[in-house]
Amino acid sequence: MPESRPSCPFCQSVSVVKNGSTRHGKQNYKCRDCGRQFVENPQWQRASERAQNTYDLLERLLLEKIPLAGIARVLKVSERCLQRYVNHKYENVPLQVEIQPKPKRRLTIQMDELWSFVDEKGNKQWVWLATVYCYYISS
Numbered sequence: 001m002p003e004s005r006p007s008c009p010f011c012q013s014v015s016v017v018k019n020g021s022t023r024h025g026k027q028n029y030k031c032r033d034c035g036r037q038f039v040e041n042p043q044w045q046r047a048s049e050r051a052q053n054t055y056d057l058l059e060r061l062l063l064e065k066i067p068l069a070g071i072a073r074v075l076k077v078s079e080r081c082l083q084r085y086v087n088h089k090y091e092n093v094p095l096q097v098e099i100q101p102k103p104k105r106r107l108t109i110q111m112d113e114l115w116s117f118v119d120e121k122g123n124k125q126w127v128w129l130a131t132v133y134c135y136y137i138s139s
């Protein structure tokens with residue numbers, strides 16, 4: 001049974017070969033296509049990648065309406081720094097919202113009528129009931 005090998009994290013090639021082991025004992029691989037070396041599931045991440053992951057997480061946490069103090073504790077950043085980030089975000093939110101007009105759709109009106117006597121037998125009054133169905137399908 002052939003053992004499964006990871007794909008290259010740089011070019012996604014599956015043409016990789018074992019290439020010794022790291023000084024921490026992890027299997028090292030070399031990509032036959034781009035020639036770069038890598039280990040599977042590295043403990044380290046590039047600083048830029050780590051920062052991007054933190055920002056992605058921060059954006060998701062902000063959408064959850066979690067208090068800033070809680071987010072600051074989870075992300076291990078200062079509240080002051082987080083507040084500055086949020087202020088900056090709010091400053092860049094456009095104050096006017098652009099609304100796209102919705103396309104016109106079918107309009108159905110259902111009419112119904114009845115008559116009734118008001119006060120006395122001779123005072124016959126019609127009652128009309130109109131129900132309007134609007135079919136607007138939001139895109």
Ligand SMILES: [Zn+2]
Nearest residue numbers: 008011031034
């Ligand atoms: Zn590669």
